[in-house]
Amino acid sequence: GAVVSQHPSRVICKSGTSVKIECRSLDFQATTMFWYRQFPKQSLMLMATSNEGSKATYEQGVEKDKFLINHASLTLSTLTVTSAHPEDSSFYICSGTSANYGYTFGSGTRLTVV
């Protein structure tokens, strides 16, 4: 089946610094990748849709200057949380779409900003 590799799985950073999360599709080409965030005991909230070679489309209320998304190739999308603050602490999940499995999700990144 389709596999999406997401790194790092956990990261702790200081307030004001930036953190980059990588998401790679290992055995399929993901023209479109999606980024979600999830707070404890809540569902996944779609943050943005990224298409290879073009600018990401952000959902309402998501700051595009704070959550920078790059999708430079068909197998790699990155999310950079800039000038992170404690309220950005969350579980971030990426996913790519494939013909047979709909959404294939990464294993998630637990971000803690201290």
Next chain:
Amino acid sequence: DAKTTQPTSMDCAEGRAANLPCNHSTISGNEYVYWYRQIHSQGPQYIIHGLKNNETNEMASLIITEDRKSSTLILPHATLRDTAVYYCTGYGGFKTIFGAGTRLFVKA
């Protein structure tokens, strides 16, 4: 994007079948019904999907009503490892919005 409604939580005895319902009355004709589950602190895992016909794979069975307004995911012999949050979604090739899901507790 289909809006889905699921029970907040359900219990199931180990070894028994778990039947998880989902209402997706706003699903459009070209949207598939997808089911995922999420175990704590992990990314969601694909379970099964279907359009009109009932489907079965090694993990589960999916029963879709004829009017496609609802579906049921069936785990035939639930184990403790099936304890997770289960999400049904509609997917037509565009973005997918997740509802709150059903928290399934499988008890020994």
